[in-house]
Structures are given as C-alpha cells and as structure tokens.
Amino acid sequence: MDSYNIVFRADASRETGSGHIKRTLIIADELSNDTSLNISFICIDLADLYKKEIIEKGYKIFEISKINEADQVINILKKIGADVLISDTDVPLYYEEDFQKKVTSICKLVSITFYSNQKFYSHIIHNQNIRAKSLQYDCMSYTIKLLGLNYLILNQDFREIEKVKKNENQNNLTILLSFGGADSRNFTVKSLKAIHSLKDIINELIIVVGGLYDNFEELKGLIQQSDINISLYKNTPKMAELMANSDIAITSGGLTSWELASLNVNNIIIPTSERESVTAKYLEEKFKLWCIFNESNINYKLPKLIEKCYDDRSNLENPLRNEVNKDGVELFCNEIKKLLKIS
Structure with a gap:
C-alpha cells in the first residue's frame, strides 16, 4: 500500500x-x-x-x-x-x-x-x-x-451530541462563560464581576478556561466569594457536553460561535481580537447576535443582555443554527x- x-x-x-x-x-x-x-x-x-x-x-x-x-x-x-x-x-x-x-x-x-x-x-x-x-x-x-x-x-464530540432539552421546572438560566485557550485580556474575570449580582436568575454558571490561562488563582478567589452556583473547568475535554447543557454562552466568538450554532445554543459575543471583532460585527448586522465591542461596556451591557435572555428564556435559539x-x-x-x- x-x-x-x-x-x-x-x-x-x-x-x-x-x-x-x-x-x-x-x-x-x-x-x-x-x-x-x-x-x-x-x-x-x-x-x-x-x-x-x-x-x-x-x-x-x-x-x-x-x-x-x-x-x-x-x-x-x-x-x-x-x-x-x-x-x-x-x-x-x-x-x-x-x-x-x-x-x-x-x-x-x-x-x-x-x-x-x-x-x-x-x-x-x-x-x-x-x-x-x-x-x-x-x-x-x-x-x-x-x-x-x-x-x-x-470536533467529533460536536458532531455526535445534541442540545439537552431543558427541564420544564427549571426557570433560571444555565450560562456558559468561556474565552478560549488563553484569554489574554482576562475577560473571564471581567464578565464574572459584571454578572455577580444576577444570582436570582442564574441556575448555574459554567466557567471554562484553557490550559494557557494565566489568571486562574484570581478567578478561583472570585468564585469562592460569589453567591452564584459556579462550576469551574480547566482545559476540559467535555466542552461539547457543557455547551449542550447551557441556555446561553458568553464567549469571544471565533470557533465557539460555530460550535454553539451547531448545538442551537445562543451566544453573547465579546470579541478579544480584531479578527473576532470583524466577524462579530457581521453576525450582529446579518443575524442579530448580541455583541459587546467595547471592554468598558461589559459591566453595564452584559447584565442587561443576560436579563433579556432570562425574560425570553422559553424562545432562546441560535440564529446561526441552520448555517453550519x-x-x-x-x-x-x-x-x-x-x-x-x-x-
């Protein structure tokens, strides 16, 4: 051969x-x-x-x-x-x-x-x-x-898994928070600080950081102080499963935008690079995805978008679901x- x-x-x-x-x-x-x-x-x-x-x-x-x-x-x-x-x-x-x-x-x-x-x-x-x-x-x-x-x-996991159907008795949101393998701008911590007061509408906050993330100890300290039910994962092989169990995700865009679309999980995008910003602007314009482009707006806009998701929780779908x-x-x-x- x-x-x-x-x-x-x-x-x-x-x-x-x-x-x-x-x-x-x-x-x-x-x-x-x-x-x-x-x-x-x-x-x-x-x-x-x-x-x-x-x-x-x-x-x-x-x-x-x-x-x-x-x-x-x-x-x-x-x-x-x-x-x-x-x-x-x-x-x-x-x-x-x-x-x-x-x-x-x-x-x-x-x-x-x-x-x-x-x-x-x-x-x-x-x-x-x-x-x-x-x-x-x-x-x-x-x-x-x-x-x-x-x-x-x-990844093969995303090709095989389907979105988990939400328990009808669960009213609050399960949210995934992840900014890729490195998150050099530490948007994980900034986002957690922005939504810390939303414990009454969050069932679980799933935080995933990559193996190149440098602020792990700071993040763990904030989690210990939080009143939100938080699960923390580092460089996990279970990403597809965690996404499939979420109602909404907060990410920087990139590949995660398409992974979430494949599972019909909606996405709030906070781009961390120029490349991600270019795509996020296109997605916001063409598909009405929610995006936050200015880092200084995270504290104000992110809680508002989460509250909007909560109000519309029975109709949360990813506008890109039929594109992938x-x-x-x-x-x-x-x-x-x-x-x-x-x-």
Whole structure:
C-alpha cells in the first residue's frame, strides 16, 4: 500500500491562542482514520500541554525556531518527502509568494486562512468563516476554494451530541462563560464581576478556561466569594457536553460561535481580537447576535443582555443554527485525499 506524508504547520501560545492547533488536530484525527497517511506537525514554541497531546495521538513533532523558519520548513518537507503541507497560521511567511512557490515545488499546499488580501499559490484554500464566500481570492486556476460553514471543522464530540432539552421546572438560566485557550485580556474575570449580582436568575454558571490561562488563582478567589452556583473547568475535554447543557454562552466568538450554532445554543459575543471583532460585527448586522465591542461596556451591557435572555428564556435559539454543516471536516478531508488521488 502506498503511504503519504501530511504535514501541519500550526502553533498555540498565550499570544495566538489555541484555535490553530485545535483545528489541525481535529483534521489530523479525521485523516488518521486512513492508515496510508502519516501525520506530522511543525511548531514553534508549542505549549507543553499541546505537545503532549500531539505525541500521545501518535503524531510526530518537528520543533523549529523563528530564525530562518523558511529554510527549516523547506528542509523538513524535503527530508520526509512531504506530500501535503497544511498551513494554519497567521505567520506572514506563509502568505509570501516566493515561499509558497518553494513549497508547491515540493508538495501540495493547503492554506487554512481568515484572509483574502494576498496572492495564493495554494492547491486548496479553506476559510470556514461565515464571511468567506463574500471575499475575493487572488489564486491559481487549479486552486480549490472551500469556503464558509459548509466546511466547518468541528470536533467529533460536536458532531455526535445534541442540545439537552431543558427541564420544564427549571426557570433560571444555565450560562456558559468561556474565552478560549488563553484569554489574554482576562475577560473571564471581567464578565464574572459584571454578572455577580444576577444570582436570582442564574441556575448555574459554567466557567471554562484553557490550559494557557494565566489568571486562574484570581478567578478561583472570585468564585469562592460569589453567591452564584459556579462550576469551574480547566482545559476540559467535555466542552461539547457543557455547551449542550447551557441556555446561553458568553464567549469571544471565533470557533465557539460555530460550535454553539451547531448545538442551537445562543451566544453573547465579546470579541478579544480584531479578527473576532470583524466577524462579530457581521453576525450582529446579518443575524442579530448580541455583541459587546467595547471592554468598558461589559459591566453595564452584559447584565442587561443576560436579563433579556432570562425574560425570553422559553424562545432562546441560535440564529446561526441552520448555517453550519456538522460534517464539514469530512468534506475537507475528502478534498485532501483527492489531491493525493486517494479514492
């Protein structure tokens, strides 16, 4: 049987968050169902917890430095005989024309991206953002574009679980609060402080922080002082289950927006980055999702939105619920196999 070498380029850090590495791990797990595919990762300063996860899954890691990254990547691709490089990174190098040309002279190039304002030599462009179809891409005649939520990369847990039907005797809200793997702006604590007085309408507040979160002790101290029934999770594998059991979620947007939509759980978005803000503005305008864009407004606006959810608790639905395809990762991986001419 022929074998093929698939190489991912992704990182996870307090600066970039964990979204890139989590998405590529979902893809890697789906591809690994085909025993003819050998999977490797190229990473820079990868956090230990993700390094451990990659190794435990049986994938190989090539750790490189930021200095002369291009040469290191090209050498690895040549050394292992790479068939496909799947890039999921914002590092500018991967959008440079000369570097893309070097990669495509060695193997197929797949670009997982949020951007469209550069020239792509990629064989596949993947952008699962809801805005992706409205953007113009300067790419090659051979480039396959996988755009929008039809190609959503969802963890297997979200593909299998359904939203939990609420107990008719439970009137108060179950709220999920989560700002991703790092939450470098500490919106978890700021949001908790903003809603601390709403104990009479909150059945349970589920707080989830990632493995890169730096303010865990401060958060635990606030939880101990709170009158709200709070459950705290760190880097939990039960995210899909926790979301499915919630009436509403408070998040920064990003991937969690699509995960929540797949479960029909409504979402209050407080974006923590420019990228998340761009998407949140689109969702607010087109789908009437609730968003808070100014950090200084969290204390005032967040309690008001929670109270609004409580008043309308019998009709809470996610406006994006019909936009997502839970099987998007299968479609994506099928296109990778087509590149390799695997039926």
